[in-house]
Structure formats: C-alpha cells, structure tokens
Amino acid sequence: MLKGQAHIMEYVLLSFFILLVIFLIVFFLMGWQIGTTSSRQSILREQRASFLLRAFSNSPHLNKEGFTEGGMLEDSKLTVLECSDLEELLGKNVFAEVRILDSISECTQEGYPRCGVWTFCKREDKNFIAYDTPVNVYRTLTRDVEIGILTVGFYE
Amino acid sequence: MISVMQIFKIIFGIVLSVFILMIILRFSSSYWEIGESGKEVEILMGMKKTIEDVHTTGISMDFDMGSEDLIYLYSPPDLVTSVMDVNIDPVTLLLVPGKTISIHREEYDIGWWRFRFVYALPETRILFAPLDTAESRSDLVWNSVGNITRYLPSTENTETKVRFGVGCNDTGDRQTYFFLDWEGDYFIRTVLTYLLLEGYEFVPCRGMEGYRIVTVSETPVDAGFQVVPFDSEIGYVYVNYMNESPGSYLYKNPLDIISVLLGGEKFYDYLNGKFLKELSVASSLASREANLLRTKSNRQECDPIHSRFVQILGSLRNGIDEWDYRDEDDMRELSLRIRQSSETYEELEEMGC
Numbered sequence: 231m232l233k234g235q236a237h238i239m240e241y242v243l244l245s246f247f248i249l250l251v252i253f254l255i256v257f258f259l260m261g262w263q264i265g266t267t268s269s270r271q272s273i274l275r276e277q278r279a280s281f282l283l284r285a286f287s288n289s290p291h292l293n294k295e296g297f298t299e300g301g302m303l304e305d306s307k308l309t310v311l312e313c314s315d316l317e318e319l320l321g322k323n324v325f326a327e328v329r330i331l332d333s334i335s336e337c338t339q340e341g342y343p344r345c346g347v348w349t350f351c352k353r354e355d356k357n358f359i360a361y362d363t364p365v366n367v368y369r370t371l372t373r374d375v376e377i378g379i380l381t382v383g384f385y386e
Numbered sequence: 387m388i389s390v391m392q393i394f395k396i397i398f399g400i401v402l403s404v405f406i407l408m409i410i411l412r413f414s415s416s417y418w419e420i421g422e423s424g425k426e427v428e429i430l431m432g433m434k435k436t437i438e439d440v441h442t443t444g445i446s447m448d449f450d451m452g453s454e455d456l457i458y459l460y461s462p463p464d465l466v467t468s469v470m471d472v473n474i475d476p477v478t479l480l481l482v483p484g485k486t487i488s489i490h491r492e493e494y495d496i497g498w499w500r501f502r503f504v505y506a507l508p509e510t511r512i513l514f515a516p517l518d519t520a521e522s523r524s525d526l527v528w529n530s531v532g533n534i535t536r537y538l539p540s541t542e543n544t545e546t547k548v549r550f551g552v553g554c555n556d557t558g559d560r561q562t563y564f565f566l567d568w569e570g571d572y573f574i575r576t577v578l579t580y581l582l583l584e585g586y587e588f589v590p591c592r593g594m595e596g597y598r599i600v601t602v603s604e605t606p607v608d609a610g611f612q613v614v615p616f617d618s619e620i621g622y623v624y625v626n627y628m629n630e631s632p633g634s635y636l637y638k639n640p641l642d643i644i645s646v647l648l649g650g651e652k653f654y655d656y657l658n659g660k661f662l663k664e665l666s667v668a669s670s671l672a673s674r675e676a677n678l679l680r681t682k683s684n685r686q687e688c689d690p691i692h693s694r695f696v697q698i699l700g701s702l703r704n705g706i707d708e709w710d711y712r713d714e715d716d717m718r719e720l721s722l723r724i725r726q727s728s729e730t731y732e733e734l735e736e737m738g739c
Contacts, residue, residue, distance in 0.1 A: 234390075234391055237391060238394070239397055241395070243404050245398075248402075248406065249406070252406065252409060252410070256409075256413055259413075259417060261416075263420055263424075266424065270431070272429065273431070274431065277431070277434075277435055281435075281442065284438075284442035284443075284480075285438075285441070285442055285476070288442050290493075290499060290500040290501075290668075291499065291500055291664075291667065291668055291671055295498070295735075306675045306678055306679055307671060307675055309678060310671055310674035310675045310677075310678055311671065314621070315667055315670070315671060318663065318667050319476060319664070319667060320476055321475065321476055325479075339678055342678060342682060343682065355463075355593040370679065371682060371683060
C-alpha cells in the first residue's frame, strides 16, 4: 500500500516538474515578447521625435522660398508663429525652440529683429523626447544668414 | 493480469500527455500568431518611416509590403490592418494598397506657400481619352490631361511605375489603344505634343483590366470616370462606375481630380480638408509676417503692397472658414483670392520687399 502511494507521489512530482519547466519556458518567451513590444514602442517614440525635427526644419510654412531642401528658417516667419499654429501643423504636445548661437533674448514682435531665441509650446514638464540639429536662420530685414540650433520634440 | 497500479500509470500518462500537448499546441499557435503580427507591425512601422522620410526629404522610394492584403483599407489618415491602425498624420497621404508601392512627394505651389503631400501607389496605368476633333482642338481638354499628369508622380527613379497612355480608337469590334505605358515626364513633353500636332482623334474607351481610364471632354458623355473642365481652373469630375452609385465632384485644381481618381469621395474630402486647413494656417502666418515686415521695414515703397497682401490674405482666410469646397461660386472665389495673393507676392519679390 505504502509502496503504491510512493509510486503515485513520484508520478505527481515528475508531472509537477515537467509542467514547471513548460511554464518557465512560456513565461520566458512571453517576457521576451513584452520586451520586444516595449522596445518597439520606444523606437516609435524616437521615430516620431526625429520626424518632427525634420518636418519643422523643412516646413514650407517656415522656410525661405527657394531653399527647399536642407532648410533655411526665416526669422520673420518664426517671430509670427504661435503655439496654436505649430499644433495645427505637427500635432498636440509638440514643442520647438530655435536659438541663434550666443543669443539670449527671446523674440517677440516688439523686440524683432534684435533677438535670437524663439520658443513654441514649451512647458515645465520634464517628460519629453526631443532632438536637435543645426539650422540656417535667414534674417529677413538684414538679409544675413546665421547659424542656430533647432530643438523639436513632444511631451509624453 | 494488469495491476491497479499499471492502470493508474496508463490513465495518468494519457491525461498528463494530453494536458501537456494541449498547452504546447495552444501556446505555440498563439506564439506563432504573435510572431506573424510582430512581423506585420515591423513592416507597417517601416512603411510609416519611409513615408515620413519621403515627406521630409522629397526622395522617392519603393517599399515592399510583403503581401497585398496587409492593409485592409486606407481610411485617411488611418491605415487599417489586422494588427493595428496606423495613423499617418500630419503627413497628407494618398495611398492605394498593393504588394509593392512607390512613394513620392509632390507639391502644389501657390507662390508664397507650397502644399506638400505624398503618394504611395502600386503599379498604376492611367489611360486618357481626350475627346475633341482634329479640326477644332480643345486647349481645355489637352491642358487638363497635361495638368493631371503633371501632378501625378514621376516614377523614373523607382521600380514601381505610374505609366500613362492615350486612347481609344474604335475600329469595328476591336478597341485600339495608342501610346500606352509612358513615363509621366516623357508623356507630357513628347507624346502629348505629338498627338496634339498630328491631329489624332479619340473615342470613349471601354473598360480595360489594369487601367484607370480618364475621359476628358468639354461636354459630359457616358463614361466611368470623366473630367469636364469649365475653364482653366474649375470643372467637374463625374464618376459613373457600374458597381457604384454615381457622383459628381467640383474640382478647383488637378489634385481634386487625382484624389477622386485614386480614392473616390473619401480621398476628395480628406484632401480638401487638409489643403484648406493648411492653407488657412499658411495665410494666417503670411498675413502676420507681412504685417510685421511692414512695421519694421524702412522701405516705404513696400508699404502699400504689404498692406494689400495682408488684406487679400485676410479675406482668403475668412473665406476658407465660410466657403464650401463643393460649391462652384465659393471655389471660384477661392481661386481668385489665391491668384491675387500669388500676384501680389510676386510684386513683393520683384521689389525685393
């Protein structure tokens, strides 16, 4: 009787271990899939930020006519651009900043053209993804070209 | 004689094996589905990235979808697939699903602003049927053919082609097609010019597998897809396919015609919505910019032109909010304002303002 019970226990233990191994494999594979999905999400976010940067720097709304590729942002267009315009063109929760090198004064219509920083839709939120790139900025009134840094991203 | 223990072993073995087998089968089938979906997601992500790259760089590219059925339908701005819906905003996209598609960026230039949009098309053949006579050539008809071709993508740098032809000529029971399969640029430059000068005459084409037939004439005729120009800008597109309810669409530029040709009413509404929304933002920006430059510039001679430009853009922007893109009078007004704004912008450019 006891021998029979011991045999049954052996079988139960054996099947328990087999199932354990199977479930471990299942969990490992599911975990790997979840990891792949979350890395895909992260790639998508980076892809969006990269697209926003290129879309802003090439936008026909903000570039000087005749400089179609590579971008030549026009300071007069940047000065009149508002956050609502940017949201209409690129979507919600997007922000952008153009900063002429060594410039600190924020551009407003009153201060124009003696200024070199334009910011759109920026807020204190630290949770964002953004990229930056050097851009040409055309000074419409003086007809000079200056180098600026364009930062475009979105809040998550 | 089989003992009780042996019977137990057999039953236990069978139950356990079936249980394990079911778990493995169920999991492996789910895992296979997840793997397949993952592949499809990768393809869709790649396609979205390619469309965005083409939109920002203007460099045309081919894209292999792997399967013709990956995209169920394109309901702008969403690509509807079995695994996920892909939103393509803010890019304006005219897509026709296919196994391999070629992606191109085009622009509709109105001088002070360019409306940018992207085509994603499989192998496409467009056959024009311009209906006029050799004795009285219709410039309206032939210019419409040229304009439609001009705003469709030039596919010289991609493997997947959009080709053009002209037809048809009925000789008894047989239908003859002329000049099939030309690339867009060559078609406009050489084929259309040749046909116009040589005095060919055409009749409406019957349906032909694999071709989109575009009949162009000054008066409506019985055709599946017909363009009837009223003047150089405005006209109507009549759609009357056998398996669809007939429709008529006002057009104010070749993009409207192309949108109906590629995606019917859905594309027509989508493209007009995007165009007018972006035009509204562009006119608002350009108006504010002209105002700024007027107040900051020392050049007094630019003042009146800047003011006029601001005024025209203001009326254009106000009109966009009120006008209906299916109303002929409204769209004539829109075209007039756009033309006036372009002319005034040219003046500003010429004077170096």
